Amino acid sequence: MTNYKRKKGVTRKATKVVGTKKYINSETGEIEEMEVISIEERDANFHKIWLGHIVESLDLIGNKKLKVLTFIMDNLNSENMFLMTYKEIEQKTGISQPTIAETMKALQESDFLKKIRAGTYQVNPDKIFKGGKNSRLNVLMQYNEIDRKEDK
DSSP: OEEEEOOTTSOOEEEEEEEEEEEEOTTTOOEEEEEEEEEEEOOTTOOOOOHHHHHHHHHHHSOHHHHHHHHHHHTBOTTSEEEOOHHHHHHHHOOOHHHHHHHHHHHHHTTSEEEEETTEEEEOTTTOOOSOHHHHHHHHHHHHHHHHHHHO
16 A cells, blocks of 8 residues: 655655554563555655656757767767767767857856867766766766866
8 A cells, every 4th residue: 555645846746654662661571563665755756757768859859069969979989078079970860060159168068068079078077978877977078177177
């Protein structure tokens, strides 16, 4: 039996009767049987987003800049690197190089990605990453190292 209690703006809690268990009463030393209840908080105040589907929908209704972003996200390697020149992006997407350049500049200014050299970019793993925690942390260290090299 599960009972859901919910208040507006508050995380939902589920109360579940687990069963009965025997405990030793510390005052009397007697064994007592007690009903055990589990209370679990649920993440009712969060939206779950399936990024691929959201981006696909935005791509259908969005502008050319959004199409560039979608293209980048679809073409990342395992180290969150995007390896393509503006000319290659133009050939594969049909989007003009000025629009691509403007989009890439905006993505760099917003710390979504960093330019390593012409045709080589790394996407910030704090923004998006496909893979496990350890892989993400390794890529995050590489991403942050780019700034340290530029500061020297």
